[in-house]
Amino acid sequence: MRQDGAVPLDLELAPAEADEDARFRLPRGHEWVVLLGYVAAAALYVVIGVTVTDFLLSVFVAIAYLLIVAWLVPLAVRRLL
């Protein structure tokens, strides 16, 4: 606590480029590959979820699913190729 009674907030400001780097534009090159990969993962998740709604109930299930399909499977494929 400062002498004037104010609470010192020393949070850093986000870099000015952060806003520029988040501004909308269409994906380019490899970004399309990543995007399509996630769209495919989402499509499968939705199909499973609509069929077995319990699958949709937990964020932890979603995290485990995403780690498998978006990290472990591509990793395994890259190792095999």
Added chain:
Amino acid sequence: MSWAAHDLEPYAIQRHTRWKLAFIPLLFGSYSPDMMTKWFVYGIHLGPWDLKATNPAQFHRGWPGFGFTHSLVYGAVIGLFFWKVCGSQVWGISFMIGQWAHALTDTGDTVGTMLLFPWTYHFHFGAWAYAGQTGRMTDAAAYFSGLGGMWDLVWIVFGLFSWRVLTRSYFERYVYTADGSWSFMNRAIPTAALLVLYRAAFFYGTSRWIAWTLWAHVVHHYPYDLSWGGPHWVHAAHP
């Protein structure tokens, strides 16, 4: 209550705040009000026992009950704990902002939240029906048939227009560097997996919005009712 908004809001907050916030406590704060209560609102079966709140809306949002978890002071107290006891100001502030976003968003339904607890007045806009007391499936059907589901859609569209916050370069440049927890986890978990973890809430919120919408309107044909306070085919709880 809201379904996907709590998954998606942290990305929007992080995108537009002028401060360096920590994403993990921001998301944790956004989830925290429902963490201890949702299971008891909908009820669970444990062997021969059915555990469910007698008055789910009262238990979830009211007092006596756990409604204080949806108040601004709850976020401030837990945030202060992170700051003063755990020694991380950025975690404290980020948690508080995430929790406040949740508490404010839930004022959209017919029960609302006791924002200024210990004052027990429920701030509520009544835009969509609170139907947690009807059970998880009917609540899902109602939510995704009314303005609540549309409110989630706003966040999804907003998120899609901010898709670049989900890129690897944005994550490494701004999200990872804002919070030492990422580098701590990075000792055991590769960056590629951390990136997947960072994206997971957005994936979860968007995908389950689509899945529940299909389940409610393609598989089961629940009628849409986008009128204020709807859908009116379900019994809405009030404070």
